[in-house]
Amino acid sequence: MRRPASIRRRLLLQGIGVAALLALVLYLAVRGVAGAAIQTVQDSVLGTATVVIAEELRGGADGISVDIPYAAFSMLGAVGEDRVFYRILVGDQTVTGYPDLPLPDVVPGLTPAFYTVPYQDAQVRVGAVGRSVLVDGNRVDVTVLLGQTRTAQAVISAQMANRAAGLGLGIFALAAVLALISARSVLAPVHDLALAVGRRGPQDLRPVRRAVPRELVPLVAALNGLIARLRSALDRTESFITEAAHHVRTPLATVRMQTEVALRQATDDATRASLRNVIRAVDNAARSTGQMLDHASVIYRSDQPTQDALDLAVVLRDLVGQMAPTADMRDMAFVLDLPVGPVPLSADRLLLESALRNLLDNALKYGTADTDIEVALTSDGCVTVCDRGRGLGGGGAAALTGRFARGDNVGDVVGSGLGLSIVRDAARACGGTFTISPRPGGGTCATLHLPLR
Amino acid sequence: MRDLALALALTLTLIGGLFARPALAFEIEEVATFGAGAQVVSVLSTTDAAVFAPVIAGYLETRPDLTVRYTVANSQQVYAAIAGDGAAFDLVISSAMDLQMKLANDGAARAFDGGGVLPDWARWRDRLFAVAQEPVVMIARRADFAGLPLPQSRADLVALLRDNAERFAGRIGTYDPAGSGAGYLFATQDARQSDSAWRLSEVAGSLHPQLYTASAAMIDDVQSGRLALAYNVLGSYAAARPDPGMVVIQPADFTHVLLRTALVPVTSTDPAAGAGFLSFLLSPQGQALLADAGLPPVSDTTITAAPQLRPIRLDPGLLVYVDPMMRQKFLTEWTAAVVQP
Numbered sequence: 001m002r003r004p005a006s007i008r009r010r011l012l013l014q015g016i017g018v019a020a021l022l023a024l025v026l027y028l029a030v031r032g033v034a035g036a037a038i039q040t041v042q043d044s045v046l047g048t049a050t051v052v053i054a055e056e057l058r059g060g061a062d063g064i065s066v067d068i069p070y071a072a073f074s075m076l077g078a079v080g081e082d083r084v085f086y087r088i089l090v091g092d093q094t095v096t097g098y099p100d101l102p103l104p105d106v107v108p109g110l111t112p113a114f115y116t117v118p119y120q121d122a123q124v125r126v127g128a129v130g131r132s133v134l135v136d137g138n139r140v141d142v143t144v145l146l147g148q149t150r151t152a153q154a155v156i157s158a159q160m161a162n163r164a165a166g167l168g169l170g171i172f173a174l175a176a177v178l179a180l181i182s183a184r185s186v187l188a189p190v191h192d193l194a195l196a197v198g199r200r201g202p203q204d205l206r207p208v209r210r211a212v213p214r215e216l217v218p219l220v221a222a223l224n225g226l227i228a229r230l231r232s233a234l235d236r237t238e239s240f241i242t243e244a245a246h247h248v249r250t251p252l253a254t255v256r257m258q259t260e261v262a263l264r265q266a267t268d269d270a271t272r273a274s275l276r277n278v279i280r281a282v283d284n285a286a287r288s289t290g291q292m293l294d295h296a297s298v299i300y301r302s303d304q305p306t307q308d309a310l311d312l313a314v315v316l317r318d319l320v321g322q323m324a325p326t327a328d329m330r331d332m333a334f335v336l337d338l339p340v341g342p343v344p345l346s347a348d349r350l351l352l353e354s355a356l357r358n359l360l361d362n363a364l365k366y367g368t369a370d371t372d373i374e375v376a377l378t379s380d381g382c383v384t385v386c387d388r389g390r391g392l393g394g395g396g397a398a399a400l401t402g403r404f405a406r407g408d409n410v411g412d413v414v415g416s417g418l419g420l421s422i423v424r425d426a427a428r429a430c431g432g433t434f435t436i437s438p439r440p441g442g443g444t445c446a447t448l449h450l451p452l453r
Numbered sequence: 454m455r456d457l458a459l460a461l462a463l464t465l466t467l468i469g470g471l472f473a474r475p476a477l478a479f480e481i482e483e484v485a486t487f488g489a490g491a492q493v494v495s496v497l498s499t500t501d502a503a504v505f506a507p508v509i510a511g512y513l514e515t516r517p518d519l520t521v522r523y524t525v526a527n528s529q530q531v532y533a534a535i536a537g538d539g540a541a542f543d544l545v546i547s548s549a550m551d552l553q554m555k556l557a558n559d560g561a562a563r564a565f566d567g568g569g570v571l572p573d574w575a576r577w578r579d580r581l582f583a584v585a586q587e588p589v590v591m592i593a594r595r596a597d598f599a600g601l602p603l604p605q606s607r608a609d610l611v612a613l614l615r616d617n618a619e620r621f622a623g624r625i626g627t628y629d630p631a632g633s634g635a636g637y638l639f640a641t642q643d644a645r646q647s648d649s650a651w652r653l654s655e656v657a658g659s660l661h662p663q664l665y666t667a668s669a670a671m672i673d674d675v676q677s678g679r680l681a682l683a684y685n686v687l688g689s690y691a692a693a694r695p696d697p698g699m700v701v702i703q704p705a706d707f708t709h710v711l712l713r714t715a716l717v718p719v720t721s722t723d724p725a726a727g728a729g730f731l732s733f734l735l736s737p738q739g740q741a742l743l744a745d746a747g748l749p750p751v752s753d754t755t756i757t758a759a760p761q762l763r764p765i766r767l768d769p770g771l772l773v774y775v776d777p778m779m780r781q782k783f784l785t786e787w788t789a790a791v792v793q794p
Contacts (some may be wrong), residue, residue: 070770073771120560121560
């Protein structure tokens with residue numbers, strides 16, 4: 001799978017690329033400037049030496065005398081280790097020096113003219129100076145050519161190039177570090193926002209209220225819009241279920257009442273039997289509706305549970321107390337086993353009561369008459385409800401906790417299939433776990449583990 | 454057996470040399486062959502074979518597969534052999550720094566990369582290398598300076614000669630720059646270094662100096678008493694012949710140091726052989742053998758320890774006095790100063 005593209009890496013690569021380009025430009029610029037500077041310096045030394053030789057040319061009655069100053073050549077050598085060539089011409093006759101040293105294209109004047117020519121297997125930079133002297137009263141043109149190889153210049157150029165390269169590398173390294181820092185600082189708000197959104201719980205549907213850079217404002221606005229729509233959708237669903245349950249239960253109660261009246265007045269056995277069926281069906285529908293409401297409110301609250309400080313022992317004892325009359329009617333009894341001290345926990349009271357009530361209700365519903373239901377609480381937050389009922393049937397625990405799932409052995413017992421689903425969802429919302437297993441010797445044990453405070 | 458072979462080889466070479474001689478335009482003074490190896494190293498030098506023999510023998514001990522053919526000529530002829538004739542030698546050793554510089558500058562020398570052992574002043578680029586350094590000194594005959602202070606500088610000497618003209622008349626010796634390459638180099642370097650050299654030339658000229666073409670002859674004449682003082686003599690020759698009656702003086706104002714230089718010419722048919730011998734000459738062993746032969750080794754410490762010592766710089770400035778017009782001009786001026794009627 002391809003790794004997701006990283007803005008940071010992209011910023012970094014672009015920064016480094018730009019730095020490398022700039023370093024290269026700097027290197028070339030420094031090298032170019034240094035090369036030109038060295039050439040200028042070398043030319044000025046060469047020009048001075050040429051002029052000095054030209055100035056020492058003297059006219060006289062018996063021709064031209066040449067006096068090459070020792071320093072003129074020595075100073076060329078002092079700059080580096082260059083070979084030196086010279087040529088002195090009177091008119092177009094070479095009087096001394098290297099007769100094949102090439103002449104310049106133009107006739108040189110007192111200001112040295114410079115040119116580069118290949119000579120003796122090397123590139124030679126030549127300075128040329130022309131002047132005139134008086135020989136026996138006549139004007140004679142003389143030309144002095146002084147050439148040197150460019151070894152020293154090449155050596156100095158290489159040194160400068162090395163320094164320029166060093167400079168370029170230094171700038172590049174600095175720019176790369178700066179690119180790293182800048183990529184990090186540019187991306188810090190994005191990183192912070194991602195962390196803040198990621199840290200939210202799944203039920204946190206508050207809008208994001210962080211101060212973000214202008215570029216991220218549309219993103220945050222869109223996110224907040226999404227959250228708001230989700231909230232209103234959840235609210236609508238909740239109120240729809242509540243309304244629907246209410247609107248179904250009220251007419252059902254009326255139908256039941258009217259049917260009971262009709263049952264009392266009916267004399268015909270067949271009519272009475274069918275009216276009883278109607279009453280049972282209505283009970284079934286009312287119960288299902290109640291549980292659907294219960295389930296919907298568990299789901300809704302699961303998204304936004306409150307954190308109430310509760311004592312699990314008290315909650316359990318109260319619930320058992322409330323349900324004891326129903327147990328009596330079925331000739332069953334709760335055997336309650338509570339620890340000595342309080343069992344404090346922090347949970348949504350409604351969710352917790354829903355889970356426990358459904359557990360107890362299930363045990364009553366599927367338990368056999370004349371048996372006890374053992375309800376035990378341990379001090380580490382483990383609630384166990386064991387009955388001697390018909391057991392789990394063939395479907396197993398996982399199948400039973402599904403929504404609208406019922407065992408294959410429920411027979412005539414009225415049920416919606418939502419009870420264990422409610423227990424499971426409520427337990428999960430409280431941060432606990434729910435397991436159900438067959439009880440040795442017949443019946444079922446349901447266990448609810450709740451995290452304590 | 455080996456001696457016989459050597460003698461035979463030497464004889465054959467000498468005969469060969471005799472026959473070969475007309476083919477070469479330059480004048481050879483001496484050809485000596487050492488060793489009997491298959492590979493031949495041709496050396497052209499201004500130094501006598503007798504002086505160089507122990508050095509070559511030392512080299513052949515490490516390389517018995519070689520034969521060294523050692524040809525001696527004077528410095529002008531050495532220059533002409535390479536620059537003019539393109540004679541095929543593998544190594545050229547000469548005391549004429551200016552001519553060697555001219556060869557190197559004009560592209561007649563090959564690159565040699567073993568010169569890193571030398572100080573900067575003892576080589577030019579990777580072409581020209583000093584194998585020995587020799588101070589250029591004055592030699593005084595003690596007996597002739599009785600009652601007089603020995604001159605320590607050129608200025609001392611000028612004063613001494615002026616004040617004792619009758620004692621030194623005709624008894625001062627120096628090189629004839631027109632006849633000796635070394636003498637020409639010393640005289641031009643003197644002229645370049647200071648004006649006092651010209652003053653000295655004029656004062657000496659008034660005393661009708663004797664002119665020589667070799668250091669050895671001057672030393673002979675100092676020892677024999679014909680000369681009271683020899684000026685611009687190679688110190689190594691004087692050191693080789695110690696004499697209590699003779700004082701060697703390094704002028705305190707400046708004492709030139711001649712560098713005996715070597716190059717591998719482009720005309721070489723076996724440049725690796727020439728470079729190999731040059732490497733040996735520059736090695737500690739070769740330098741020690743040269744020292745034993747009376748050619749002082751190149752040493753930076755010797756130069757820095759004696760501030761009056763000025764090695765003649767190996768730079769293109771040396772080319773100035775090689776120029777024929779400059780040479781003629783200089784010799785004219787020098788003769789006018791020294792050779793007085």
